[in-house]
Amino acid sequence: MKAGIKVAASPFGPDDELGAVNFLAAAHQTNTLTRVDPAKVYDLSVDYFVGMPSFQAAGDPSYQIFMSHTPDGTVVDNLNGVGEQVNRNVCYSGDVVFLYTHTGTHIDALNHFGIDGHIYNGFSDREHLGSRNWTKGGVDVIPPIIARTVLLDIAKLKGVVCLEDSYAITVADIEDELSRTGLSINEGDVVFVRTGRMSYWPDGSKTLGNPPGLSLEAARWLTAQHISVVGADQECVEVGPSQHEDNWLPVHCHFLAEAGVPMIELLNLEELSADDVNEFCVIAAPVRLKGATGAPIRPVALRLT
Incomplete structure (x- = not known):
C-alpha cells in the first residue's frame, strides 16, 4: 500500500510559512483564554537529563x-x-x-520533512537550504500557541495502560473517543493523542520503538477538521513501523508537507488522563532557533470551564 503524499501549496499564499497555524486566529485564542480555570496548571513536558531516552537510531547525538x-x-x-x-x-x-533538536518534548517545524526535495508550500532545498539551516519553514516562525485543545485518550478508550506496540489508531477510534467524551474538534483546535507510552517514562526500552500511533487515514481525518497543531505522548505521533511501502514516515510527511500542521512529540499526558481532563487550553512556545527543523517546547495546560 502506498501513501501517495504530495507537497501542498498553502491556501494562505506563496510566501506563507505557517500553514495550519494560521487557523490560530486572535479571536479564537481570546475566547479560549476567557474560559480558562487557573486553579491547576498541568506541565506537559519532560525533564532533560544525561541518559534520557532520545532518538539516536539515525546517528543523532544524545543529550x-x-x-x-x-x-x-x-x-x-x-x-x-x-x-x-x-x-x-x-x-x-x-x-x-x-542536543539533537528533536529530543525530549519538542515541536517539529514544517521544514522537518518534505517530498522530492520540497517542503510545505513548495520551498525547495536547492533554493532555501543553506549550509547551516533552512531559510523557510523554520521553528522560529511558529508563534506562541494558545488554543483550545482536545485530548484523544485512546489508551483510556481501550481500557489499557498503554496501547500495544505498533497499534494503528483508526478514524473509528477517534470517533469513538469523541463520542465517549462528548467533545468535537473545531477549526483552529490543537489535538493531542495519548497512547499511554509516557506511563513508562523514563524507561527508554518501553517509551521508544515500534510506537502505537496515528494511522495515515486517521491523520488525514484530523487535518480535514482544520486543526492547527497535533501532538502525542510518543516519539513520532504516528504508528511505527510504516504501513506504506513508499514512505517510512508517511504521517510526518502528511502533517508537515501536505497539511502544514506542526507536530509536538513526547508530551507527558499522564496527569491530564488521571484527572479525566479532555478539553483544555494549551499554552506553548518553542525556542526560537533560526531555521531549525525542531526545538524544545514546554506546553502547559489549563482546564476550560
Whole structure:
C-alpha cells in the first residue's frame, strides 16, 4: 500500500510559512483564554537529563550537559581577570547544552520533512537550504500557541495502560473517543493523542520503538477538521513501523508537507488522563532557533470551564 503524499501549496499564499497555524486566529485564542480555570496548571513536558531516552537510531547525538564555569574553577582560571579575592566571593557557574533538536518534548517545524526535495508550500532545498539551516519553514516562525485543545485518550478508550506496540489508531477510534467524551474538534483546535507510552517514562526500552500511533487515514481525518497543531505522548505521533511501502514516515510527511500542521512529540499526558481532563487550553512556545527543523517546547495546560 502506498501513501501517495504530495507537497501542498498553502491556501494562505506563496510566501506563507505557517500553514495550519494560521487557523490560530486572535479571536479564537481570546475566547479560549476567557474560559480558562487557573486553579491547576498541568506541565506537559519532560525533564532533560544525561541518559534520557532520545532518538539516536539515525546517528543523532544524545543529550549532554557540561559545566563551562564552576566557582572553584573560576578562581583558578581567572578568565574574567578580576582576581582571586573577587572570584572567591562571587560564586560563578555556567553550563553548555548539546542536543539533537528533536529530543525530549519538542515541536517539529514544517521544514522537518518534505517530498522530492520540497517542503510545505513548495520551498525547495536547492533554493532555501543553506549550509547551516533552512531559510523557510523554520521553528522560529511558529508563534506562541494558545488554543483550545482536545485530548484523544485512546489508551483510556481501550481500557489499557498503554496501547500495544505498533497499534494503528483508526478514524473509528477517534470517533469513538469523541463520542465517549462528548467533545468535537473545531477549526483552529490543537489535538493531542495519548497512547499511554509516557506511563513508562523514563524507561527508554518501553517509551521508544515500534510506537502505537496515528494511522495515515486517521491523520488525514484530523487535518480535514482544520486543526492547527497535533501532538502525542510518543516519539513520532504516528504508528511505527510504516504501513506504506513508499514512505517510512508517511504521517510526518502528511502533517508537515501536505497539511502544514506542526507536530509536538513526547508530551507527558499522564496527569491530564488521571484527572479525566479532555478539553483544555494549551499554552506553548518553542525556542526560537533560526531555521531549525525542531526545538524544545514546554506546553502547559489549563482546564476550560
